[in-house]
Amino acid sequence: MSASSPLSSDHQASLIDGKGFAASLRAQIRDDVRTFHDQYGVTPGLAVILVGNDPASEVYVRNKAIQTHHAGMRSFMHMLPETTSETELLALIERLNNDPEIHGILVQLPLPKGLDARRVTNAIRPEKDVDGLGETNAGRLAIGLPGLVPCTPLGCLLLLKDQLGDMHGQHAVVIGASNLVGKPLALLLLAEGCTVSIAHIHTRDTAALARQADILVVATGVRELVRGDWIKPGATVIDVGITRVTLENGKTRLVGDVVFNEAVKVAGRITPVPGGVGPMTIACLLKNTLTAARLLVTGKPE
Structure with missing residues (x-):
């Protein structure tokens, strides 16, 4: 069936198993x-x-530590109080930059008010910037040089390559233009030979643009923004988004940026929420840490 063929009323998209792939x-x-x-x-x-005591960030950081140990790597946790000054935080990063036992450094975002996330991120040595958010790695990605790539976009790319193989000539539409996901993923898709469009808050008819997409990536943080009739x-x-919503019975569930029950009747393949992109982020953090270690020890990423 071609991407433009009409679908039967009982069509169901194939689910992309990010949990299994991760x-x-x-x-x-x-x-x-x-090895x-x-x-x-x-x-x-x-x-x-981790600076401060945001409960969601604490859980996420602990999960990272657990997965790091399971991968056979060493995990070094630095839990700092919310009152930590920028000078103190930058001094810690400098010590880690110079520590030969540390190959990857990650500062959990968001930071408390009063701390400059850009300055803090750029203080990390580029070879140890496993989040790929520093200006050096972002610039290398922009001009097509090898470097450390942000974990969530890298996870999305790995899922797409596993599902689609060669993506040359496919039209990819990325909804969301953040530095964390949208922009780097658009560059990764461009490097794979896709024709890439990016929609953002000022795009005049996002739905019309989305309907042109062979590959549609949604990373806005706006729950259930994309309806089934937006999809080719x-x-x-x-679907990169994840939001916890409270139901009428008081229970909660996780939803994405796409209305899944509508999209699954139109799409050919789709990531569920949860169990799609989410598990790939930490897996790619581990991948980046190993890449950083190779770069620091051998001068080569592989």
């Missing part, structure tokens, strides 16, 4: 970490810095 990727990384240690006697080390029949849909 588990396979973590297993491969664990094997690669063991790397056997070759060079080095265990990759990841330092994660047979398109591949990557």
Whole structure:
């Protein structure tokens, strides 16, 4: 069936199993970490810095530590009080930059008020910037040079390549132009040979643009923004959004930026929420940490 063919009334899109793919990727990384240690006697080390006591961030940071250990890497946690000054935070980053046991540094965002996220992110040595958010790595991505790529866009790309293989000539529409997801993913898709359009808050008819997409990525943080009639029949849909909503019975559930029950009747493939893009983010953080260790030890990413 071509992407433009009409779909039957009982059509259901194939679900893209991000949870399963991430588990396979973590297993491969664990094997690669063991091989790397056997070759060079080095265990990759990841330092994660959390400033303040945001409950969601605390859970996320602890999950990162658990997965880091499971991958055979060393985890270094730095839990700082909300009163930490920017000078103190920058001093910690400088110590980690100079620590040979640390190959990756991640500062959990958002930071408390009064701390300059851009300045803090750029203080991380580019070779250790496993979040890929510093200006050096962002610039390398923009001009097509190898570097460390933000984890969520990298996860989206790996899922797309697994599902679609060669993407040359496909029209990819990315809804959302953040530095964290939308912009870097658009550049990654461009490098794969896609024709790329980016929709943002000033786009005049986002729905019309979305209907042209062979690949539709939605990363806005606006829950259930994209309806089923925004989607080209047979398109591949990557839903990056995740929002917890409270139901009438008082229970909660997670929803994405796409109205899943509508989209699944039109798309060819779609990521569910949860279980789609989410698990890929931490898996790609581990992948980036191993890449950083290789760069620091051998001068090569592979």
